[in-house]
Amino acid sequence: MSKLEKYKNDFKDNKIPETMKATVLSGVGFENIAVKEVPVPEPGPKQLLARVDAAGVCTSILKIIQLGADHKYLNGWDPAKWPVIMGDEGSLTIVKVGNKLEDKYSIGKRYGVQPAVDHAPINYLERYNNNGKGMEKTAVGYTLSGLLAEYILIQEEVMEGNCLIPLPDDDMPYFAISMAEPISCVISAQTRNVHIYKDSPQTSRYAKLGIKENGVCIIVGAGSMGLIHIELAMRFRPRVLIVNDILEERLSWVNRVLKPKAEEKGIKLITVTPDKIYGLLTDITDGKMADDIILPVGIKKVQQEAFNWLGFGGVINLFGGLPKGDSMLNIDNIKVHYEEIKVAGSSGGDPGDYIETLEAIKNNDIDTGNYVAAVGSVDNTVKVLNMIKNNQIQGKAILYPHIKQTDLKMIDHWDKEKENKFLEENLKD
Known part of the structure; x- marks a missing residue:
């Protein structure tokens, strides 16, 4: 079995480490964004732990870095007190299931996630302004655990908002699923x-x-x-x-x-x-x-x-x-x-737009590889954010959290075959 085949299909051992790399915001400003070693979260009874197979770096992160607690979706949550893991675009594989979800979810199943969650906060209400009263939306990569990390905790808000989306084809490339969120924003807008x-x-x-x-x-x-x-x-x-x-x-x-x-x-x-x-x-x-x-x-x-x-x-x-x-x-x-x-x-999509996007990708209505400009390991997150800030990248950077540390590689086009070759060469042992 090749390294990539084992990564994709072998969950018998399913050894989850105690710590992971994650892109953490711990205050306002670029000096407070960094890739750090943090504990891998343990899912509660109604939560899931997922492996992040690929993640996109979104321009919207710049606004979170700039505004911190003043951002609409942080609503008083101060990252200096309660650091947050960034990233709202990615492809997931379930690796651990909370005991109250075991009849619905299984280890090894792949998903995408719609990060704009139309549900009020459930956890840590005391961290929001006015204990979260009046909030109708939360977001992955804002106060909910984000995707620019090796693992992500899928919290109750995501589940209640129906934002964990199964794939129409489990063989879809990781990078294409990571592109689904920005594409869903376009699909949402055009149908307005x-x-x-x-x-x-x-x-x-x-x-x-x-x-x-x-x-x-x-x-x-x-x-x-x-x-x-x-x-x-x-x-x-x-x-x-x-x-x-x-x-x-x-x-x-x-x-x-x-x-x-x-x-x-x-x-x-x-x-x-x-x-x-x-x-x-x-x-x-x-x-x-x-x-x-x-x-x-x-x-x-x-x-x-x-x-x-x-x-x-x-x-x-x-x-x-x-x-x-x-x-x-x-x-x-x-x-x-x-x-x-x-x-x-329109300022974003919803789960229905995300599902429509996955179908559009599957049916080749859009070639997602046209819009990938760079690939590398998650260690490159801050570098990519600086490139976005300085208009030095045209297109999306896709980062693979489970590969060994690699420099950012600029590319003209990306596809499933190239991704598989890249992962086979660079996945951690």
């Missing part, structure tokens, strides 16, 4: 777009969720999340898909990697810089403008300008957030009243 239809002048209106089929869709920004938006928008088969970005190298990547897929689906994919988008849009639509505009960029000026590109009955989706204190946009009443435009927004 609502278009109104009438089959004839005398029939009733009805609504459809999603990007308009055979319409004109604009994705503004070809950064990490924008690229995922582009590929997933193809599921709705718009007639024209316009990608707008200020950086030519990003647009070149779109033309090289995603344009062939669009052509296979009969979609005309056009890349354009901001200075040319209005004229291009006017020409290709005969002045009717866009049906859908999705804005993965959190830039106020860009979001405001995009309203001018929207056509009759169109939907503008404010996927990118704006900073508190500078978040007001002007909306022309005439555009709403006479042109019937709609404004949508």
Whole structure:
């Protein structure tokens, strides 16, 4: 049996160490984030212990580091007093089951986890403001144990929120499951777009969720999340898909990697810089403008300008957030009243979006390997966070907690075969 086969399938011994490596936040600021050796948690009667097979490093961690107890999802929980394990993206295998869950869960079964848990806190209420009263959401990698560690404690909040998600195929690669959370945010956002239809002048209106089929869709920004938006928008088969970005190298990547897929689906994919988008849009639509505009960029000026590109009955989706204190946009009443435009927004997914995402990955609606930029051991977490902070990485870093310490490896594309080879070479003995 190879090292990888043993790792994946052999749970007879199932030796769990006393300590593990984990990415721990112990205060506000980058000086308080570090990979440390900490005790492996013991699951309670209604808890699970899972092995983390792969984990993504999310941009949202930067906000937790910056805000600490002031973050909405920490709500007074002070990491200086009660350190928290970071990480909200990952792939899991159950290794220990609490005695009240033994009839439902088994060792060796694989799962993903939706980190945005729509459930009030159950544990450590005294650590939250006002003992957690009024809280309707908790989150993995915030006050609930996170995924940038060798093991994760799956707590009651996750179980009660139905956020532990079985895989549609147990042979799916670890990295792809780690990509499911950011992809689920995109799936959630795109289904917030609502278009109104009438089959004839005398029939009733009805609504459809999603990007308009055979319409004109604009994705503004070809950064990490924008690229995922582009590929997933193809599921709705718009007639024209316009990608707008200020950086030519990003647009070149779109033309090289995603344009062939669009052509296979009969979609005309056009890349354009901001200075040319209005004229291009006017020409290709005969002045009717866009049906859908999705804005993965959190830039106020860009979001405001995009309203001018929207056509009759169109939907503008404010996927990118704006900073508190500078978040007001002007909306022309005439555009709403006479042109019937709609404004949508979304800040994350739910378990249903996560399940839909896993199916989309399984069915190759999206090639998750397109968006992996680096791989390595969990020791690289702080380095990756600094790279994200300084805009030095385009795409997702996937870290494997159970490999020996390895330097971060920059890559162009990742797949199951490459992952298996990497793990076989680097798994700990």
